[in-house]
Amino acid sequence: MQINRNILTLDEFTLQQLREFPQATGELSSLLRDIGLAAKRINVEVNKAGLVDILGDYGTTNVQGEDVKKLDIYANTQMMGVLKHGISCAGIGSEELDDVVVFDDEVSNNSKYVVLFDPLDGSGNIDVNISIGTIFGVYRRVSEIGKPCTREDFLQPGKRQVAAGYIVYGSSTMLVYGTRRGVNGFTLDPAIGEFCLSHPNIKCPPAGNIYSVNHGHFFRYNEGVRSYITACQQKTKDNGGPYTQRYIGSMVADVHRNLIKGGIFMYPGTTDKPKGKLRLMYECNPFAFITEVAGGRATNGIQRILDIQPTELHQRSAFFVGSKDMMDELDTHLAKAQ
Numbered sequence: 001m002q003i004n005r006n007i008l009t010l011d012e013f014t015l016q017q018l019r020e021f022p023q024a025t026g027e028l029s030s031l032l033r034d035i036g037l038a039a040k041r042i043n044v045e046v047n048k049a050g051l052v053d054i055l056g057d058y059g060t061t062n063v064q065g066e067d068v069k070k071l072d073i074y075a076n077t078q079m080m081g082v083l084k085h086g087i088s089c090a091g092i093g094s095e096e097l098d099d100v101v102v103f104d105d106e107v108s109n110n111s112k113y114v115v116l117f118d119p120l121d122g123s124g125n126i127d128v129n130i131s132i133g134t135i136f137g138v139y140r141r142v143s144e145i146g147k148p149c150t151r152e153d154f155l156q157p158g159k160r161q162v163a164a165g166y167i168v169y170g171s172s173t174m175l176v177y178g179t180r181r182g183v184n185g186f187t188l189d190p191a192i193g194e195f196c197l198s199h200p201n202i203k204c205p206p207a208g209n210i211y212s213v214n215h216g217h218f219f220r221y222n223e224g225v226r227s228y229i230t231a232c233q234q235k236t237k238d239n240g241g242p243y244t245q246r247y248i249g250s251m252v253a254d255v256h257r258n259l260i261k262g263g264i265f266m267y268p269g270t271t272d273k274p275k276g277k278l279r280l281m282y283e284c285n286p287f288a289f290i291t292e293v294a295g296g297r298a299t300n301g302i303q304r305i306l307d308i309q310p311t312e313l314h315q316r317s318a319f320f321v322g323s324k325d326m327m328d329e330l331d332t333h334l335a336k337a338q
Contacts, residue, residue, distance in 0.1 A: 007196045007197060007198075008196065008197045009194040009195060010032070010036050010175065010186050010194065010196075013197050014029035014032055017181075027087070027088040027113060028138065028163060030087060030088040031083070031086065031088035031138060031163075032177060034086040034088065035079070035083075035165070038134075039134060039167040039173070039175055039188075039195075040188065040195075041078045042074070042078055042079075042120070042134065042167075042169070043167075043169055043173045043188065045071065045075075046169045049071055049127075069124065069126070071120055071123050071126060072096055072119060072120045072123050073096070075120040075134065076096045076097070078119075079094070079117055079119050079134070079136075080101065083103075083115055084103050084108070087107055087111065088113055089103065089108065089111055089113055089114065089115055090102070090103060090108050090109060090111040090112070090113065090149035091103050091108070091114050091149040091153070092114065092115050092116070093114070093154045093281065093282075093313055094116075094117055094119060095117070095118040095119070099313070100149075100151060100154050102150075104148045108149075109145075109146055109147055109148055110145060112145065113138050113141065113162070114138075114139050114141060114149055115136055116136065116139070116154060116282055117134065117135060117136035118135040118136075118282040118283055120133075120134060121133050121134065121135050121251055122252060125248075125249060125250050130248060130253070131169060131170035131253040132250055133166050133168045133250070133251075133253065134169075134252075135165075135251075135252060136164065137158070137164040137281070137282075137285050137289065138162050138163040138164065139154070139161055140160070140162050141153045142156065154281070154313060155309075157285075157306060157308055157309050157310065158285030158286075158288055158289055158305055158306035158307075159289075159306040159307060161285060161286070161306075162180075164177065164286035164287075164289040166256070166286065166287070167252075168252050168253060170253065172187050173188040174186065174187050174188070174198070174199075175195050176199070176290065177290075178289060178293040178294065179293075182201050182202075182293065183201070183202040183203075183290055183294045184199065184200055184202065185197075185199030185200075186198060199260070202259065202260070203295050204259050204291055204294040204296035204322070204324075205261070205323055206262075206295065206323055206324045207240075207262055207323055207324075207325040208258065208261060208264070208322065208323045209235070209240075209241065209242065209244055209262070209263070210257070210258055210261060211229070211232045211244075211245055211246075211326070212245070212248075212257075212263060212264065212266065213229060213265075214267075215229070215245065217270055220270035221269075221270060224301075224335075224336065224338070225268045225301075225334070227336070227337060228329070228334070231329070246263070251267070251278070251283060251287075255322075258322050258323070259294060259322075262322075263323060263326065264321070264322030264323060264327060265320070265321050266319070266320050266330075267318065267319045267320075268318050268319075269301075269318040275317065276316050278316060278317055278318075279314060279315070279316060280305070280310055280315045280316065280317040281313060281314070281315065284300075284317050284319045284321075285306065287321055288306050291321050291322070292306065295324065296323055296324055296327070297321070297322070297324050297327040297328075298319070299320050299327070299331075300318045300319060
């Protein structure tokens with residue numbers, strides 16, 4: 001088999017980036033490679049989930065009050081395991097856990113970073129073979145290096161992320177991560193078991209024609225959101241359209257598609273959940289960081305997502321993210337409704 005040496009693996013790419021910054025310690029690169037390893041392990045189980053006894057409910061509920069799926073537990077265990085046994089992470093916060101986990105050992109205490117993650121977003125869809133994913137955000141510690149990390153390390157606004165990313169387990173498995181230098185996508189090559197650079201320097205198109213929202217909740221949304229959805233439905237060739245609604249119900253897949261093709265993803269608050277449903281720390285912040293680095297925008301309908309100062313680990317938020325022009329138009333409708 002002839003190998004194309006023009007294509008970089010994830011390891012080669014992170015090492016190449018490291019060479020451009022001689023003063024860098026390599027901890028972040030090591031951490032990203034650890035997450036890549038966990039993603040490969042999770043991918044194997046996702047692909048054979050229908051053949052083994054890991055489908056269905058685990059029998060408990062998480063801190064969000066949702067039924068925990070068996071595959072959620074497996075993914076959470078894998079993410080925790082690789083980060084704990086690596087050399088670059090002082091502790092983690094997971095959507096599946098009530099509180100943070102501090103890796104209180106000498107190596108971990110001297111690590112600069114903590115990681116917040118949703119180990120398996122959209123897992124309720126796996127039994128119908130819809131794409132699901134893993135989401136993560138990386139923060140530099142604010143506590144003293146050499147000592148165990150603290151809760152304050154995790155309760156930082158999203159703008160302090162040094163990196164964020166997600167993995168899509170779909171028709172192909174893809175890892176996308178962003179730092180302040182750019183967003184890059186890597187597709188898993190099953191022949192060699194490596195993530196290979198397939199989407200360098202991803203840019204979110206400034207305009208798009210896809211809007212993603214759960215239309216079933218239309219009459220539970222506020223007036224501004226309803227006005228924007230109606231405007232999207234009325235788009236024609238004469239006024240920038242037509243628009244197409246695409247909503248999978250798996251956030252990773254929806255936002256990934258819109259990031260690549262251009263579009264807007266909306267998960268507004270509703271009359272029964274006015275603060276929104278998505279988790280600020282595990283879902284909104286990572287996607288907001290990636291999208292902004294790629295040229296898009298993300299808000300909660302009132303303020304920039306990355307500026308929100310969290311007060312609790314499992315804080316929820318309304319979430320709007322996507323192409324800049326579409327987000328600007330949304331803002332106009334929201335402002336008129338105030």
